[in-house]
Amino acid sequence: MEITGPEYSKIVKDWSAAVKRSKGYPHLQVNNDGKVQYSFIKEFPNVSKKLLYNRILEWLSVSYGIFPTYLYSNQEDGKIICSISLKVYDNTTSSFTYVISIKDNKILVNIMNLGYQVSTVGHYSGDTWIPDSSYYSGIDQVFPIILKEPLKWNYYLDLMATINKQLNNEMDILSDFLINYDSRYIF
DSSP: OOOOHHHHHHHHHHHHHHHHHTTSOOOOOBOTTSOBOEEEEEEOTTOOHHHHHHHHHHHHHHHHOOOGGGSEEETTTTEEEEEEEEEEETTEEEEEEEEEEEETTEEEEEEEEEEEEEEEOOEEETTEEEOOEEEEEEGGGGOSGGGSOGGGHHHHHHHHHHHHHHHHHHHHHHHHHHHSHHHHTOO
């Protein structure tokens, strides 16, 4: 399909307006294969691998209600792997996999397999019952946003920005939990 000059100008103008409304294009981390994957290295001086391992398991249980049977963990290897879902909007959740590698004094958190699910509740449309439905997509399927329907640009830009913010907040919360761990138990 060939785009004429005026059509191209309109697309660029509409795209610029959408990005401006969304306060910029989302800055998601990608791996060497071009897939969305976050990597965070956090250092915790004078904290042993064993202590970091146990504190992270506690954080996962407190934050997500995850029990050891719902995750892979190996203290000797310093590895914890689990899948998480977070609410993005009323009808949308994000999902991802944590792969946490632990050494003395530091952790590497990789967040991969990012996706989102949109669910709709069953309802009547006139006299017709529309059943519950859901749609799942990997985050990588959203890009490049400009090639999607223009009516969905703002939704995708906001979705990506919201998920990006959530993932960065999760890492801040984990760091805070690990740093302030001892003060929680002084009573």
